[in-house]
Amino acid sequence: MKATAELSKQQLKSKETKEKIFQAAKRILQKSGYENLSIKNICEEAGVSNGSFYHHFKTKDDLLSYYIEDQPTIDPELLDVPKDKQTAKEAIVGVYLNYVAYCKELGVDFVAGYYTPRNQALNPSIRTERPYPIVTVQRYLEKAVAAKAIELNLSIEEVVTDIRMLVIGNAFEWALRNGEVNFEENMRRSISHYLDGVLL
Amino acid sequence: MKATAELSKQQLKSKETKEKIFQAAKRILQKSGYENLSIKNICEEAGVSNGSFYHHFKTKDDLLSYYIEDQPTIDPELLDVPKDKQTAKEAIVGVYLNYVAYCKELGVDFVAGYYTPRNQALNPSIRTERPYPIVTVQRYLEKAVAAKAIELNLSIEEVVTDIRMLVIGNAFEWALRNGEVNFEENMRRSISHYLDGVLL
Amino acid sequence: MKATAELSKQQLKSKETKEKIFQAAKRILQKSGYENLSIKNICEEAGVSNGSFYHHFKTKDDLLSYYIEDQPTIDPELLDVPKDKQTAKEAIVGVYLNYVAYCKELGVDFVAGYYTPRNQALNPSIRTERPYPIVTVQRYLEKAVAAKAIELNLSIEEVVTDIRMLVIGNAFEWALRNGEVNFEENMRRSISHYLDGVLL
Amino acid sequence: MKATAELSKQQLKSKETKEKIFQAAKRILQKSGYENLSIKNICEEAGVSNGSFYHHFKTKDDLLSYYIEDQPTIDPELLDVPKDKQTAKEAIVGVYLNYVAYCKELGVDFVAGYYTPRNQALNPSIRTERPYPIVTVQRYLEKAVAAKAIELNLSIEEVVTDIRMLVIGNAFEWALRNGEVNFEENMRRSISHYLDGVLL
């Protein structure tokens, strides 16, 4: 290991290979969906050997989980404790508008291929350490409740579950309708009204 | 070829075999899930030969397509116009608890395979003639608003979209977590609180 | 299924295929040992498809276990209750001379490939219903003790374990030394003297 | 090249690395068995790079062969000439209980992988100079017979062969049953009773 911050030629090439695999999987997901995302396909598309895949990723799910890791998140610490119900709603909606932007960046076809209940990379109970947006929201709600800025008529865990389901539903709807819905507006509206029913 | 409506002995036996296969597949779906639904398993469970399956069904998907037809719905005409907000909430939740029961009957793995944005059978803008639960709910809301039994702070279309997304999110979550969540409770809670934010 | 005892053409061909696979595995074991006994190799050697293998055998171990099933055994019912210690010894030794003959029929190389602790087909605790020679001996000892023809200074189970180990040691030695030892004589001597220390 | 016996710093580090690899392999063998003994695992456990392994060992088998050198033995000279049959039995059993301990140290899967008739390191006729336990026993019997402390109804060579087979049978049984038998007790009992049939 070098002491310098620069990467050696080898490390650079390694990173490139990883990226090649990553992008290849993305392309397959977009073109032909999750069901055609086999290791063999990925490697062929990436122009990389089978063994190389497993050098860079532990399993197929491991690869997939990077799409989420990649996802830009908002550090919960950066979110101020809200001064009232309205501010809290806006912050939470903001987190998911951020998410909407990320989905759009990946593309409808990618999301259509990615959002399958079979894709265990989506299961937060399996890799909770990942910085999912929902984690940001959960921390935020905890802080806000602790500071008595807001009150809930459900447990935080329940609210978080409901929001997660609502968000998946939104992404699903967007992908299902091939991007021809107002993703932001749907997201904003549905979350906002759900929170109206939950925030006191 | 017989002109009569009666079936010959042979035709009768053929129908029986088909039904045996159909029921066997259903049983497997319920007991051990979609992943274990192989032709071999189906035939073993049905006590029928491999080749017999292909005599009655073109492919596995052919068999599966029969299940969708089966979906139980609630005739919107049968739902009384609600007398108040609370009754309306209960009726809508009831429609989806009915749906939860149907999902469970199909089995978690079936649903996991079914809920993909690529599955355009889920897209209500494409096959509106189908009696999806959401259609029931839409008609119901229309009638209730018309009768001034309830008031909404959103358009009916928006509410219906939100509910559809929420329901898909619920089914997705249930399937993603391999059935290890309280499907009914999640559904009831999330819809109910969403409606709290929407019904005046 | 036919009512007659004769096999249909298809059934006959099926049996032939099974036999082809069986013999192919035997040849591989002899030529290149257990470590080269892959499904692919077996199928190539047998001139049979991969899937065909799994039509006839549940798993690789399942195939292997048939080698033991094949093994000629002596029906314990055919062994008379011994009149004395000496007769008992001779009967037991006889059972294993029978086994020696079977090993020789399979060939040193086969046995060398087959006798690995990794080969769970050798584990009697896994498929006890099989007519291993040791089962014959166990039944025989039980009958002889019950009839008070012999007495043991160990439990039958212990004796049976010791004999099984001794027999495996004999086969191992024979294979390890590439057949260049007196298998029969070793077997006869070692079992016989062990029994001297155990039969009263 | 240095003429002195001292090792340069580099040579020292090289030796350390080799030892690290050796110990890591041993640990893996003990913890998770032969099946999990891959180069990758060894290197991870040793905290050493993949390439480093191949710098120190030609192949995996090369590494494994070093274990044999390690085997602890009892110097035959240290065993007193027995005063009677009973003492002799105990001494011989003791040698093999020592061997049982060594097998357990290596781990059941190591032994399972090691005890193959193809492994010619097990063939005493090939590498007689090795201080196998059986050599200790042979010397011991020779001395005891010469001193007329014991008498045998077989030639020493025959007894030694029988014991060797019995011991291999014991190790095999232990490994085949994945360590779930009483190795010591089996060894003690079977050898002891065999000797009862052989020692006058």
Added chain:
DNA sequence: TATGAATGAGTCTTCATTCAT
């Protein structure tokens, strides 16, 4: 001496489907 990226053949097993009988 040491690193770790890359290789690609190899593992067992499952699968939907075809077809001669």
Added chain:
DNA sequence: AATGAATGAAGACTCATTCAT
């Protein structure tokens, strides 16, 4: 109408080994 033997591609993943740095 029904059987079940046969196919072979596909699945995810492991492995020992090589080689440029």
